[in-house]
Amino acid sequence: MNPLDRKLRILSAIVEKYISTGDPVGSKTICEDFDLAFSPATIRSEMANLVSAGYLIQPHISSGRIPSHRGYRVYINRLMPEFPLAAEEKNLVQGVLGASAIDPESLLECATEVLADMTGFTAIMTTPLNQTSRIREIKLVKISRRGAMLVLVTSNGMVKNKLFRCEFDLNEQILKMFEEILEEEFRGRLLGKLNPESVNIIVSSDEKLSSLLLPIVDTLLKAAKEASEVKIKVYGQKNLLLFPNITAEAVIDVFNFLEDSDKLLKLLKGNGCGINFLVGEENAYKQLKNLSVASTRYNIAGKFGILGIIGPTRMNYSLISTYLKYVASLVEMLLERILKGE
Secondary structure, three states: OOHHHHHHHHHHHHHHHHHHHOOOEOHHHHHHHOOOOOOHHHHHHHHHHHHHOOOEEOOOOOOOEEEOHHHHHHHHHHHOOOOOOOHHHHHHHHHHHHHOOOOHHHHHHHHHHHHHHHHOOEEEEEOOOOOOOEEEEEEEEEOOOOEEEEEEEEOOOOEEEEEEEOOOOOOHHHHHHHHHHHHHHHOOOEHHHOOHHHHHHHHHHOHHHHHHHHHHHHHHHHHHHHHHOOOEEEEOHHHHHHOOOOOHHHHHHHHHHHOOHHHHHHHHHOOOOOOEEEEHHHOOOHHHOOEEEEEEEEEEOOEEEEEEEEEEOOOOHHHHHHHHHHHHHHHHHHHHHHHHOO
């Protein structure tokens, strides 16, 4: 075996043992717990080399070693094994998500909660990251003599409900007429470009009708604006309190960071395809310098959103990768069913 392979096998063993126990790993532990066929002297020598190269840290002179952020990165990129999920766990997750697949937002919120529960860490979800969604359907539902609800369905399956009130009595016939007008004028329009100017065609064509439609069109514009904005949901914040080696001050800093939607979105938008990890100091924000972020994309109607996890650097990266892949694949399948109306 060449020296590089030997170093990598020893590094892998140390990372996995440290993830499992949280204790610095010594050469004796490596000899006893891993069948590496190396002598104790060889292991000690290679561990010293890995410390010198910055892949391991020795907290104290007489202690074992722990992975550095650089060591974790090598492990993730080159050494991390596949972690298969048991059939029982898959079935449980599928059942929970399937029961919440009423609409996209409910499904995504449930998926984020599931990830927080499965991992014991903090989970994050974003709705699709673009403004190219279009109006797919508009429905008006009467709820009182002069009040009704506007239901806006977008091309990526998002649903927005908003109440409005008119200064005249409503009936099914009037609502049906208004609904047809709105559908004809706005179906297929880009959400991000819908604004008061875009309703001028109605205003100029029939002044009396436009005055009747004004509260409904105003409600439509508000619903479209909300539907075009990226939403971020965070679950499992309380799990931060259970992270190993995290101070109360650090928890407060992370809590404040999680409330900053702009920073969260910027953090996640750099996510490429597959599972992405930012380990400790790789994070651009100081609040996350001692934590790791794992994230992946889910796709819906040609657009994508992100599911992510924030946890300690001593997380089981292989397990987290498997959880994210499986949940994202289920979300995509269930979103497709929702869009098809199944």
